[in-house]
Amino acid sequence: GPGRNKDKYETNEVPGVVTGLAWTRVGGDILFIESILSKGKGNLTITGNLGNVMKESARIALEYIKAHADELQIKYEVFDNYNLHIHVPEGATPKDGPSAGITMLTSLVSSFTQRKVKANLAMTGEITLRGKVLAVGGIKEKILAAKRAGIKEIILSEENRKDIEEIKAEYIKGLKFHYVTEMMDVLKIALLKQKVKGARVL
Amino acid sequence: GPGRNKDKYETNEVPGVVTGLAWTRVGGDILFIESILSKGKGNLTITGNLGNVMKESARIALEYIKAHADELQIKYEVFDNYNLHIHVPEGATPKDGPSAGITMLTSLVSSFTQRKVKANLAMTGEITLRGKVLAVGGIKEKILAAKRAGIKEIILSEENRKDIEEIKAEYIKGLKFHYVTEMMDVLKIALLKQKVKGARVL
Amino acid sequence: GPGRNKDKYETNEVPGVVTGLAWTRVGGDILFIESILSKGKGNLTITGNLGNVMKESARIALEYIKAHADELQIKYEVFDNYNLHIHVPEGATPKDGPSAGITMLTSLVSSFTQRKVKANLAMTGEITLRGKVLAVGGIKEKILAAKRAGIKEIILSEENRKDIEEIKAEYIKGLKFHYVTEMMDVLKIALLKQKVKGARVL
Amino acid sequence: GPGRNKDKYETNEVPGVVTGLAWTRVGGDILFIESILSKGKGNLTITGNLGNVMKESARIALEYIKAHADELQIKYEVFDNYNLHIHVPEGATPKDGPSAGITMLTSLVSSFTQRKVKANLAMTGEITLRGKVLAVGGIKEKILAAKRAGIKEIILSEENRKDIEEIKAEYIKGLKFHYVTEMMDVLKIALLKQKVKGARVL
Amino acid sequence: GPGRNKDKYETNEVPGVVTGLAWTRVGGDILFIESILSKGKGNLTITGNLGNVMKESARIALEYIKAHADELQIKYEVFDNYNLHIHVPEGATPKDGPSAGITMLTSLVSSFTQRKVKANLAMTGEITLRGKVLAVGGIKEKILAAKRAGIKEIILSEENRKDIEEIKAEYIKGLKFHYVTEMMDVLKIALLKQKVKGARVL
Amino acid sequence: GPGRNKDKYETNEVPGVVTGLAWTRVGGDILFIESILSKGKGNLTITGNLGNVMKESARIALEYIKAHADELQIKYEVFDNYNLHIHVPEGATPKDGPSAGITMLTSLVSSFTQRKVKANLAMTGEITLRGKVLAVGGIKEKILAAKRAGIKEIILSEENRKDIEEIKAEYIKGLKFHYVTEMMDVLKIALLKQKVKGARVL
Ligand SMILES: [Ca+2]
Ligand SMILES: [Ca+2]
Ligand SMILES: [Ca+2]
Ligand SMILES: [Ca+2]
Ligand SMILES: [Ca+2]
Ligand SMILES: [Ca+2]
Ligand SMILES: [Ca+2]
Ligand SMILES: [Ca+2]
Ligand SMILES: [Ca+2]
Ligand SMILES: [Ca+2]
Ligand SMILES: [Ca+2]
Ligand SMILES: [Ca+2]
Structure with missing residues (x-):
């Protein structure tokens, strides 16, 4: 919010809400990727003052999920019968870049499966159509x-391991890092088998 | 209007009209968020010389309402069978930013339910897809x-409480503040159970 | 037209033609708002070298009319079965601003009802979705x-009464002013019960 | 064409080809408005490197014709069953302004009725939805x-009569002028009852 | 291609490939207009880094062909049942202007009829909807x-004859020129009665 | 990725992933063209921060494949029943130009046929609708x-052979070059008859 740039993690029972990490000119911050489904014809809406590259991440995440629907135990009709809205607060701040890719992927799979997101977890990493997680800055x-x-826990690309190793140990004490190369591994770490309370039947 | 920038609250029996608060280079002002339904196929029209972020607020409000239609006692067919038009007078003034979010939300729910808006109430706050009300400037x-x-009464984000506490008491004498964190709480405060006179059957 | 900026009122038997008032850098002028219906699927076309705010006025007028179709004795099928074209001559002159709102409203209702517009009448005022007429400059x-x-007669917002009172009496001698706050009152003053000669059956 | 800016009138048996008059920085010229119908769903295509105001003239002409189809003896199904393409050679030259309005109107009515255009005739004038022909520069x-x-013959707005009277008589010797106020009168003058050779049955 | 701006004529058995002539800041060059049909719903795709005027040529060519389908012995269903893609290599070079008009026309008719294009032929000329070939620069x-x-052979507008006559005879020795005024004559010269090897049945 | 511009070849079992070659201001690099199919209505989505010319390559590749579906043993229904998404990581880097043409072509044919891409192979070359591979820079x-x-192996246009011959032999030791003029030859070299593991039945 205005005059107060640093957000806190929110324990959250809502599906489709995942914590990402942002880099801005005034330092790092966490951000929330939110997604929601409503009955419709499969339209995709993206809001949050996002640039084109960040919007592209949303489309890549959605297409990857569609192409791997079976593996992710999502019935294909869901894509045709629901509209998907992805939002990234805070609307006053322009945002761009590919680094929210894995966060968007996780948000969407949580919305489509109603699975709960692991608590105290954040993530950052670019996604690809071939299923790889790329390094970010x-x-x-x-x-x-x-x-x-x-x-408490952070998911990163294996390619970003060296960036963590350059940080003084005392700064990252108490943080657990998950280094991944595959997008499927992000989902295994981030999403619980358990569904959210009051999960919708899609 | 031209040459006279400060508006007055209007007692209003019309559904879908809610008083928001605007910040401009020449000081604060109230503004009205208006929404109206007409038979159609679910199209959304937004007018009032609005920037992209403010238009995004309208889409977030609508998607949130669709995803929580049961809870808000709105029949889903209404979204498919009516077009929604949201307007923010005065057309000559460009407007932008996310702070009209809760005002738009309230306006839309009033239009969809034909419930009356509480008298002498204004509000300002950003909305999110996960149901939280964020601080504004x-x-x-x-x-x-x-x-x-x-x-007489104002709804704000809990995160804006500190901004009120910094204002001299004499300036805010006679005003009642409602601090909220949840979008559902905005609706509980702002909308009466009673429907407007001559409420349409949707 | 070129080299001759000042238009004359035209007695006009054609439905959907209403006289508005424009303010330009070289002084005031009258302008004509024209609307026409053709069989179609409810599309709206707007021409006349108009800016976005003026185009928005047209959409507000149309949505207001749709939402009050019963009251205005317009059969709702008309909106679905006809295309509406709104034009503001002269095409070489860019035009913008919200002040043609009530003129557009009157033009559209005349087209949809085929009612005759009062002779020697002009008007200027911004419209809103909640039915209020706002002041203009x-x-x-x-x-x-x-x-x-x-x-001979002019319709204005009640909020513009003070602007008239500041004009020297001799300049406005012979003019009759109608001050309104409600859009419905504009229509009561401007549109005759009588239909135009050769009125179409819609 | 390049290096040779001045065109000659073409005797033309083709429907939908009408001679207009253009004003450019290097003096006046004639131009051809061409229109053509092909089986389709009523789409309108406009080419010829035209600016927005000139494109608007095409849409005004088409809507006016649709609204007066009976009077013009055009069966309404034609509008739904044919696509209309309007082109203004020469593509390398940008063109704009409302003055080709009556030329476009005549071209379209010729295409829709397959009526022949009068020989040795040119025209210039802005069109309106209410049927008036406005002056041009x-x-x-x-x-x-x-x-x-x-x-040999030229159609102009009555409002342009004074511009002709200011031209030295010797310059306009042998030219016949038709001054009009109504768009219907343009068509009466410009279009023969006779159809073009090999007229299509629409 | 990069570092080597001058192309060679290619003997080509493929339908829809026609050689045009381009004028660039570094001199003249030949270019290829390519078109291809694929089963579809009549969509038109244009690629090759083309400006608006050149894209307009493609649409004019297509509409002209549709309006003269009988004369060209093309069954009208072909337009509805196939998508048309027009491409002009080389993608790195921006291209514009109307001079590829007759080349596009010939390419499209070759694709729609599967007729072979005459060998060692190039052409340049603007097209119109009324069937005339205009001069180019x-x-x-x-x-x-x-x-x-x-x-070996070149098709030009009759209006460009004088430009050829100004070229020294020795420079054009061995070239045969065809001067045309009608677009139909371009097709008569450029397209063989013979179909391409392995012609598709459309 | 950020701070580390040089990618490594990835042995890859995934269909639709092909290695291209990019030229940037900081030197050459490899890039991956990725494509993926999902059930749909034949829509094409292109992401990866691509300029218009590179997007055009994707459309050319797709149309060429559609027009040669029989030859490539692709059932035409696949184009109607699946959406195609083409992505080029890394999203933070703007990319443009026609040189990824043959890489895109190969990626798409691999996705549509589920055939495996040859290991340790990269390629660069512009494509055309007539089936020729053009030189790139x-x-x-x-x-x-x-x-x-x-x-280990590289496919290039025959027209680029001279560019290779200018490189010192020691720099290209161990590399095998394939020079092609026909797009079909690219596919013969790059795609194995063997399908990928777990190939989808389209
Ligand atoms: Ca923040
Ligand atoms: Ca992130
Ligand atoms: Ca105000
Ligand atoms: Ca507000
Ligand atoms: Ca005027
Ligand atoms: Ca007005
Ligand atoms: Ca000329
Ligand atoms: Ca003209
Ligand atoms: Ca070249
Ligand atoms: Ca050419
Ligand atoms: Ca790289
Ligand atoms: Ca490449």
Whole structure:
């Protein structure tokens, strides 16, 4: 919010809400990727003052999920019978870049499966159509922001491991890192088998 | 209107009209969010010289309402069988930003349910898809404008409480503040159970 | 037209033609709002070199009419079975702003009902979705232009009454002013019960 | 064409080809408005490097024709069953302004009725939805160009009569002028009852 | 291709490939207009880094062909049942202007009829909806490039005859020129009665 | 990824992933063209921060494949019943130009046929609708990058052979070059008869 740039992790029972990490000119911050389904014809709406690259991440995440629907135990009719809205607060702040890719992926799979997101977890990483998680920038600032916000576990690309190893140990004490190369592994770590309370039947 | 920038609260029996608070370079002002339904196929029209972020608020409000239609006692067919038009007078003034979010939400729910809006009430706050009300800026100027316009009660994000506490007591004498974190609580405060006179059957 | 900026009022038997008042850098002028229906699927076309705010006025007028179709004795099928085209000559002149709102409203209701527009009448005022007529600027220049063009009666927002009172009496001698707050009152003043000659059956 | 800006009138048996008058920085010229129908679903295509105002003229002409189809003896199904393409050569030259309005109107009615266009005729004038022909600029240059190109008769707005009267008599010797206020009168003058050779049955 | 701007004529058995002539800041060159049909619903795709005027040529060519389908012995269903893609290599070079008009026309008719294009032929000329071929610029540079590329025959607008006559005889020795005023004559010269090898049945 | 611009070849069992060669201001690099199919209505989505020319390559590749579906043993229904998404990581880097043409072509055919892509192969070349492979620029930088990334074989346009012959032999030792003029030959070299593991039945 205005005059107060640093957000706190929110324990959240709502499906489709996942914590990402942002890098801005004034330092790192956490951000929330939110997604929601409503009955419709499969339209995709993206809001949150996002640039084109970040909007592209949303489309890549959705297409990847569609192509792997069986593996993710999502019935294909859901894509045709629901509209998907993805939002990234806070609307006053322009946002761009590919680093929210895995966060969007996790948000969407949570919405489509109604599975709960692991508590105290944040993540950052670019996604691809072939299922790989790519490295992103601003790691140090993002990690410090995550710790400050109360995050306990972080998912990163294996390619970003070296960026963590360059951070002084005391700064990252108490944080657990998950390094991944495959997008499917992000979902295995981030999503519980358990569904959210009052899960919708899609 | 031209040459006379400060509006007055209007007692209003019309559904879908809710008083918001605006911050401009020449100080605060109240504004009206208006929404109206007409038979159609579920199209959304937004007018009032709005920037992209403010238009996004309208889409977030609508999607949130669709996803919580049962809870709000709105029949889902209404979304498919009516077009929704949201307008923010005055057309000559460009407007932007996320702070009209809760005002738009309230306006839309009033239109969809034909419930009356509480008298002498104004509000300001950003909305999210996960149901949280976020803080907005320009609080002091907005509050002074609200008082001047005859407003008695104001809904704000809990995160904006500290901004009110920084205002001299004499300036806010006679105003009642409602601090909220949940979008559902905005609706509980702002909308009466009673329907407007001559309520349409949707 | 080129080299001759000042138009005259035209007695007009055609439905959907209403005289508005424009304010330009070279003084006031009258303008004509024209609307026409053709068999179709409810599409709206707007021409006349109009800016976004003026185009928005057209959409507000149309939505307001749709939402009050019963009250205005318009059969709802008309909106679905006809295309509506709104044009504002002269195409070489860019035009913008919300002040043609009530003129557009009157033009559209005349087209949809085939009711005749009162003779020697002009008007200027912003419209809203909640049915209020708002004040507009450039009143003095507009009134002088109206008189020069042969106009006898003028509809204005009640909020513009003070602007008229500031004009020297001799300049407005012979003009009759109607001050309104409600859009429905504009229609009561401007539209005759009588239909135009050769009125179409819609 | 390049390096040779002045066109000649073309005797033309093709329907939908009408001679207009253009004003450019290097003087007047004639131009051809061409229209053509192909089986389709009523789409409108406009080419010829035209600006928005000139494109608007095409839409005004088409809507006016649709609204007066009976009077013009055009079966309404034609509008639904054919696509209309309007082109203005020469593509390398940007063109704009409302002055081709009556030329477009005549071209379209010729295409829709397959009626022949009067020989050696050119025209210039803005159109409106209410059926009036408005004055346009650059009259002197346009008239000289028309004469040079072999034109014998010219249709103009009554409001442009004074512009002709200001031209030295010797320059316009041998030219016949038709001054009109009504768009229907343009069609009466410009279109023969006779159909073109090999007229299509629409 | 990069670092080597001058193309050679290609003997080509493929339908829809026609050689045009381009004028660029570094001199003339030949270019290929390519078109291809695929089963679909009549959509038109245009690629090759083309400006608006050149894209307009493609649409004019297509509409002209549709309106003269009988004469060209093309069954009208082909337009509804196939998508048409027009491409102009080389993608790295922006291209614009109307001069590829007759080349596009010929390419499209070749694709729709599967007729073979005459060997060693190039062409340049603007097209119109009324069937005329207009003059284009840069003739000298284009002709020199054509000769250098191995072209033997060239189709031009009759209006460009004078541009050829200004070129020294020795530069154009061995080239045969066809001057045309009608678009139908371009097709008569350029397209063989014979179909391409392995012609598709449309 | 950020701070580390040079990618390595990835042995890859996934269909639709093909290695291309890019030329950037900081030297050559390899890039991956990814494509994926999902049930749908034949829509094409292109992501990866691509400029218009590169997007056009994707459309050319798709149309070429559609027009040669029989030859490529692809059932035409696949184009109607699946959406195609093409992505080029890394999203933070803007990319443009026609040189990824043959890489896109190969990626799409691999997705549509589920055939495996040859290991340790990269390629660069512009495509055309008539089936020719055109030369591209930046060959030296691209080849060095390919070698550095572990590539063993490279497909190029025959027109680029001279660019390879200008490179010192020691720099390209161990690389095998395939020079092609026909797009069909690219596919013969790049795609194995063998399908990928777990190939989808389309
Ligand atoms: Ca923040
Ligand atoms: Ca992130
Ligand atoms: Ca105000
Ligand atoms: Ca507000
Ligand atoms: Ca005027
Ligand atoms: Ca007005
Ligand atoms: Ca000319
Ligand atoms: Ca004209
Ligand atoms: Ca070339
Ligand atoms: Ca050409
Ligand atoms: Ca790279
Ligand atoms: Ca490549």
